[in-house]
Amino acid sequence: MGNFKSRPNVSCADELKKKISESYSLFRSRAIEDLRPIEKDWTEIQLVCGKGEYNEVVELITEKNKHEKTDGGLTLLHIVGIYGGSRTLIKFLLEKGLKPDALSRRQFTALHLAAYRGDAECVQCLLESPDTDVNLAGNSGLTALHIAAMCGFQEIAEVLIDNGAKINMQDAVNFTPLHIACNFGNDKVVSLLVSHRADVNAAGGVGDRPLHLACSRGHLQVTKLLVEAPQQPAEVNVKDDEEHYPIHFCCKSGHLNVLSYLLDKQALPHVCNIYGDTPLHLACYSGKVEIVKHLISVTGCESLSKENIFSETPLHSACTSGRSLELIKYLLEHPNVNINYQGKDGHTALHSACYHGHIRVVQFLLECGADMNLVACAEMSGGVDKKEEQTPLMWAYEQGHDTIVTLLKHHKRPQDESACGDYSQPGGEGSYVSVPSPLGKLKSMTREKIDVLQLRSSLPRYFQLQITDLDFQEPIGSGSFGKVYKGKYLGKTVAIKRYRASSFGCKSDVDMFCREVAILSKLNSSYVISFVGASLDDPSNFAIVTQFVAGGSLFSILHEQKRVIDLQSKLTVATDVAKGMAYLHNLPQPIIHRDLNSHNILLDENGHAVVADFGESRFLLSEEDNMTKQPGNLRWMAPEIFTQCTKYSIKADVFSFSLCIWELLSGELPFAHLKPAAAAAEMAYHTTRPPIAVTFPKPIVALLQRCWNASADDRPEFKEIVPILEECKQSQVAALLNNSTVPSLKEEEEGEEDGQTSPPIAGNVMALRTHWEQEASKNSSVPIDELRRRLQFPQVDKNGYVSDPLSTLGISVTIEQTKKLLESAINQSQS
Known part of the structure; x- marks a missing residue:
């Protein structure tokens, strides 16, 4: 049985798909960068190739310049392809010996870029060369056919296939062109690939088939093409590595038309993945009301009573997500759905809503008769045989949901008028449910509270500070934990890291706090931050005090x-x-x-x-x-x-x-x-x-x-x-190279007027800078005074960063020139 509190927010497949999406977005941005090169640094031959001037290219091209590349690694052939040059010019360059398979710095050939641009004529012309490898993998392992499938260029895909493109070749994440076409919903390319016998059941990086991607994206036409493929139809009930079926993905994403089609094609409606989730569970976790209604009306109520490995029924799932009160109301209308049903670990739908902080859901469940006194069993830190019973209020308290704690403490039901909780006073209004005391009773103590008590007992007394002894000044930083302040302690300026008041109920924050205090108290080095102490007494006043470092980060x-x-x-x-x-x-x-x-x-x-x-x-x-x-x-x-x-x-x-x-x-x-x-x-x-x-x-x-x-x-x-x-x-x-030894122009002029001589190192650096200026004046139209000004006041680029001082000269300085200048300066200092 899984632990509800450790349930991952997303599955491994979701994480991989997110990274794949980022990878394809990065691919597109890189392709666009190559398709929008910076022309200001181009040579004459590169410029005329960009203009597509055939006669001028013929006149200018030589054995020496025909292999020139831009800073981005683009050859003349790349440039012609980027700007849609004529077939005649492309053939001419190929005949001059330019390699069509040369990769740019961003890992694209001319064929890749032409396919991305949708230039069918250029693609056809490049493929006529015997040196063109139609299956060469570039950026992210994508071939030209993958790129055409991504962009939906059916004509180019057909040309590539006719010229030997491998239809089932896989990229860096084991996706075939069919996977990519299905993911992006390019039904014409899908139809073409299927007609050429592409493997419709090929497995991707986590066993995901093209049908999984089509259903997840809601592409109905693509789904039909795969399932109804004449030679090799896709399996409707195929599983990925986490045993997700296509129906799982369409229910999670909320695609009603795809769901109806899959059910018509005999998709299994009550199957479970490795987490025990049915399609109904995933629809409830995602708050997809129409999907839930359709599933139950067509396939029956079998899934309503199923628990996943985290002891959650679909009702639990809807309360965990808290996305739709309408969905929770609909589920509760069914006679076989009990609002107080306890999963294998004892937690109810109210526990789930309290744990995740959905106050509107909590309020609704209470109004519908949810029992706040039912308990879940949680393992204690002492071992697997030790259990503690926790009410919904304890779960809300543990997570720091103060408003829900208050709501539960003061919620009053007619049948409970005689009830008396821990905080109620005789004859007065108060809590009608057992709640933990502020100091935490042993019975309801969580592992986080135990960690704090252990820290208090192990931390030397001189490190345990009172919050009242700290003088808070202006805030100097913030984070998810709270804020960092400049302050005073015993007359000394310090930095105070103040945790949020709710941190005592949040596991990650308490872990971080206890671990940081434990580590800081053991450190003693001038190269790490010095620990002053910590405030541990009151959970609402947790704070870590360290030395104040004036310069900032x-x-x-x-x-x-x-x-x-x-x-x-x-x-x-x-x-x-x-x-x-x-x-x-x-x-x-x-x-x-x-x-x-x-x-x-x-x-x-x-x-x-x-x-x-x-x-x-x-x-x-x-x-x-x-x-x-x-x-x-x-x-x-x-x-x-x-x-x-x-x-x-x-x-x-x-x-x-x-x-x-x-x-x-x-x-x-x-x-x-x-x-x-x-x-x-x-x-x-x-x-x-x-x-x-x-x-x-x-x-x-x-x-x-x-x-x-x-x-x-x-x-x-x-x-x-x-x-x-x-x-x-x-x-x-x-x-x-140390700029701090270079005197400003003003200091140099004042020194010369006073008759002072520069220290030896400053003089050599001045000579070095003069040498730079002389070299710059030879290769630049910029006046010498302007060059000096740029050296003294470096430029700032569009992102607000200081540019490389050498780049502000507007000249190109080679490594050999740099070496010679440095050697010259060193020789002067030695003499």
Whole structure:
């Protein structure tokens, strides 16, 4: 029997489909980026190819320039295809030896882009070349046929099939072109693929068939094409890996027309998935009233009494979702539906509504006669043989739903006039149901309350503070837990992390609070946040007090204040963070942070950094410990955590650290153009990493590549990272590149007027900058004064980030030029 309280909100199939949807959205955005190239940096031959000028291309093309590529990796053939060039021009370029299978930086061939554009003529012309591989997989493992199926281009799909496209080839998530056409509802392409004997029962990444996708999306015509396929009809009752039938998906999504069709085709109406959910359960969880009515009217009431593994009937399910009072009313009209029915674990529909905080549902159930004194049996922390009985009120109390607790305490029924609860006074009005006392009776004590009591007994007294001793000042941050304030304690400025008043009833918040206090109390390093104490006495006043770090978070400095940080300071921050993480990882009982990102790196007024926020951290008992899935911020998350692995190590922190270093050096968010989940998916499933700039020191580049290695075992430990950073920080190249040693133009002019000479290092840096300006003036029409102004006041891009100082010169500087200039400056300093 499953535990109702641990029921996942979505199934594994739902999670995968969400990631697949994000993957296809990312695919589309990348294709559009390739189809909208930036022309300002193009060469002359690239520009005339874009215009489709055949005669000019013939005149300009040479053996040297015919293989030129744009910054995005687009060849001349890509460019002609993007702009719909003539067949004559495409054939000419193919005859000149251009490879049609060359991939752009975003993993597209000219054939992929032509198929995405719907340019049938260009596709046909490219396929006439014997060098064109019609089945070449590009971005996300998609072939040209997959792309045509996604976009609904029947003519192009037919041309591709006629030229040898494999009709059942699978992409990165094991989807065939038929899967994709069904998902996007392109019935003409589906009809074409079915007529060419595509496998209508091919299994995707979690065993999902094309019919599952069509029913989930509500594509009736596509569903009919699959079920009525003449050669090989789709199985109406086929199951995926979680034993979902197509009828499960259409009921969950609320597609009445598809449901009627499936039932006419002998779909089984009362089948269960591995969670014990019937189609009626899923319709109730989703609040689909019309689906429920149709199912019961056509197939009978058999499913009304079925429980899933979480001890929930359809009535429980409707109350769990709380989406429709009309649905709950309809279910209660049936004579075989009992409002007080208790599942195998004893919980009623009222328990479900209370647990999820649906106050309108709770009110309605009470008015309909729901018994608030019935109890569910929950396992206590002492072992499987120990049970505690919990009323609906206790479930609401546990989850912090104060309004429901109040409603239940004061709800009065006529038959209960003589009843007297724990809070009622003789002869007065009060509660008519047993409720837990504010301190929590042993009988109703939850595991979270036990954790708090254990923390109180183990935490040294000097760490246990009174909330009245804290002087709260202005708020400086907030989160799902509550707010962070600047404040005073015993005359010292501190940071106070104040938890919400309802946190005592919320398991995740209490876990985080207890774990963070337990960890902070064990730490003693100048590179991690210092613990002052915690307020533990009153659940409504939970608070964690730490040192106040005046500089704020690295995230705020980089992306909100948009401050320019010189390289030497960046390396100081990186080194401090590495030392802090090395300290955590090498304690007798190691600590894995699990949420290392720029929000949790704080800087003091001297530019030194400390690691903070240990709410997601935990003590690591062994390398084989089972870990929580996906803790922390997705944008900085290690691939092994994002992919649902529950056995990961301290090397996950190393990956997050590498993204922080990249962010520090570049001044930009990792994958800023993507949402956090899409960024994590890109790193995990496509092994994509942020781009390396020319200005990054070489030792740091090598370190980054090791730290964000896809294999956790191949990443270095922090005790190895620290000396690398310290050596880089102390190197002369780092000192030369350090912007803080470059005097402003005003300071230089004042120094010259006063007859002062610059210190040796400043003089060499000035010489280096002058050399840069001379090189720039040779290759740019920008006046020298304007170049100096750009160096002194870097530009800000459209996203509000400070641009690379070198890019503000408006010139292209090669690595070899950089090397020569640095060597020149070093030689001058030595002489």
